Amino acid sequence: MKTKLKLLLTTTALILSGIGIAGAQTTPPPPVSAPAPAPSVTLPADSVNKAKKDTVPAVHKPIPTLKVGIMGLNHDHIHLILSEYRKGNVNIVGIAEPNKKLWEKFGKAYNLPDSLFFEDLKKMCTTRKPAIVLGYNEVGKHVDIVETCAPLGISVMVEKPLAATLEQAKRMEFLALKYYVKVLTNYETTWYPSFQDAYNTVKLDSVGMIRRMVVHDGHQGPREIGCSEDFLSWLTDPVLNGAGALNDFGCYGADLMTWLMKGQRPIAVTAIARHYKPNIYPKVEDDATILVEYANATGQIEASWNWPFGIKDMEIFGAKGYIHAFDKDSVELKVNNRVRGYKATPLVSPADAPVAYFTAALQNPLRNPDDRSSLKYNMIVMQILDAAKRSIKEGKRIVL
DSSP: OHHHHHHHHHHHHHHHHHHHHHHTSSSOOOOOOOOOOOOOOOOOHHHHHHHHHHHHHHHHSOOOOSEEEEEOSOSTTHHHHHHHHHTTOSEEEEEEOSOHHHHHHHHHHHTOOGGGEESOHHHHHHHHOOSEEEEOSOGGGHHHHHHHHGGGTOEEEEESSSOSSHHHHHHHHHHHHHHTOOEEEEOGGGGOHHHHHHHHHHHTTSSOSEEEEEEEEEOSOTTTTTOOHHHHHHHTOTTTTSSSHHHHHHHHHHHHHHHHTTTOOOSEEEEEEEOSOTTTOSSSOSEEEEEEEOSSOEEEEEEESOOSSOEEEEEEEESSEEEEEOSSSEEEEEETTEEEEEEOOOOOTTSSSHHHHHHHHHHSTTSOTTSTTSHHHHHHHHHHHHHHHHHHHHTSOEEO
16 A cells, blocks of 8 residues: 555655646647667678768768769879879760770779770760860870760860860860860869969069979879889870970970969970980980069979989079978968968869869859969960970071
8 A cells, every 4th residue: 555655645646746847838748759779781881882982972061963974094193183083073074985895994993984985986976975185195186085085065174285286276276166066174282272373472462573483293203103014104105295304394384484484485495315225215304494484483393203202392482582382282482481380271163173173164154364274374385385385406496
């Protein structure tokens, strides 16, 4: 009896307590039924991983709609775009490559379906109808991509430099203008926050009028840093690459100077080349220095496969200050003997990466016709490189 009375009093206290809580609320919550316990299921690890891969991109990342084609797999920069494909950042609809051994190599490395591969570029383009084709082949064959794609109304973006020779570049320009397509050039330094920061500083007149520019580009050598044999087979060939270090790395400085000088064409170019490693690179120079003369400024391009380390930096000397972009992010600014070092502000899309850039370029064909990737600026780059090669051959200053 005592036990029953105790139980009754406890129950009553709980009920009254519940009424007090409910009374304190403006709107009593609706009754909630406890869900039935889910059955215990153990999924295989690969199923869990697949579920994550299948669900996360669908929620957070829209599937790219721009159809992208690839020409060539023998340029080691191909890893960059295929990594973007694997992340779901680019919609590659076809890859043209005559060497089937490279199909197998990259198919396995990036889990590419066999249906993506074609031996012939034109067949890939007419079958898959990409909006743009990216060139990852020999520089001397960039012109062949444009010959095929331009009449089909397909734009092209190639890895730097634009072409192996000025004559090839002129043909590419003619086709681009005839068929109203974009022909763009991809430089790694275009996506460097530090270089954009330096450009913005010059534009604000913080260092005064540019008087001198010095650009260093290169590394220990393509063989020394472990480039693939497929890449080396044409990179070190004077016809397929157009030169050695002069074309491979000299193009960076020529492009940056053209950008900084707002598209001015130089008045003269003088260059020297060195062949420090003929046993490794028997056919081409491995070091070049190019002096670029403007009406009111001088540029010096130092391109080499003989640096003791990898380097891509830029110095700008103005009438009242100095800027040094050390690497991708680091900048030093010196004005009135006051020195400030800092990290540049990260770039924002579409100026931060090639895929976003060319997508925007195709959607807005009249925007940014005078930037580092533009055909207009890269025709000037090709004139500088051509004059440099002529200067080396003839041993004299070349007036443009």
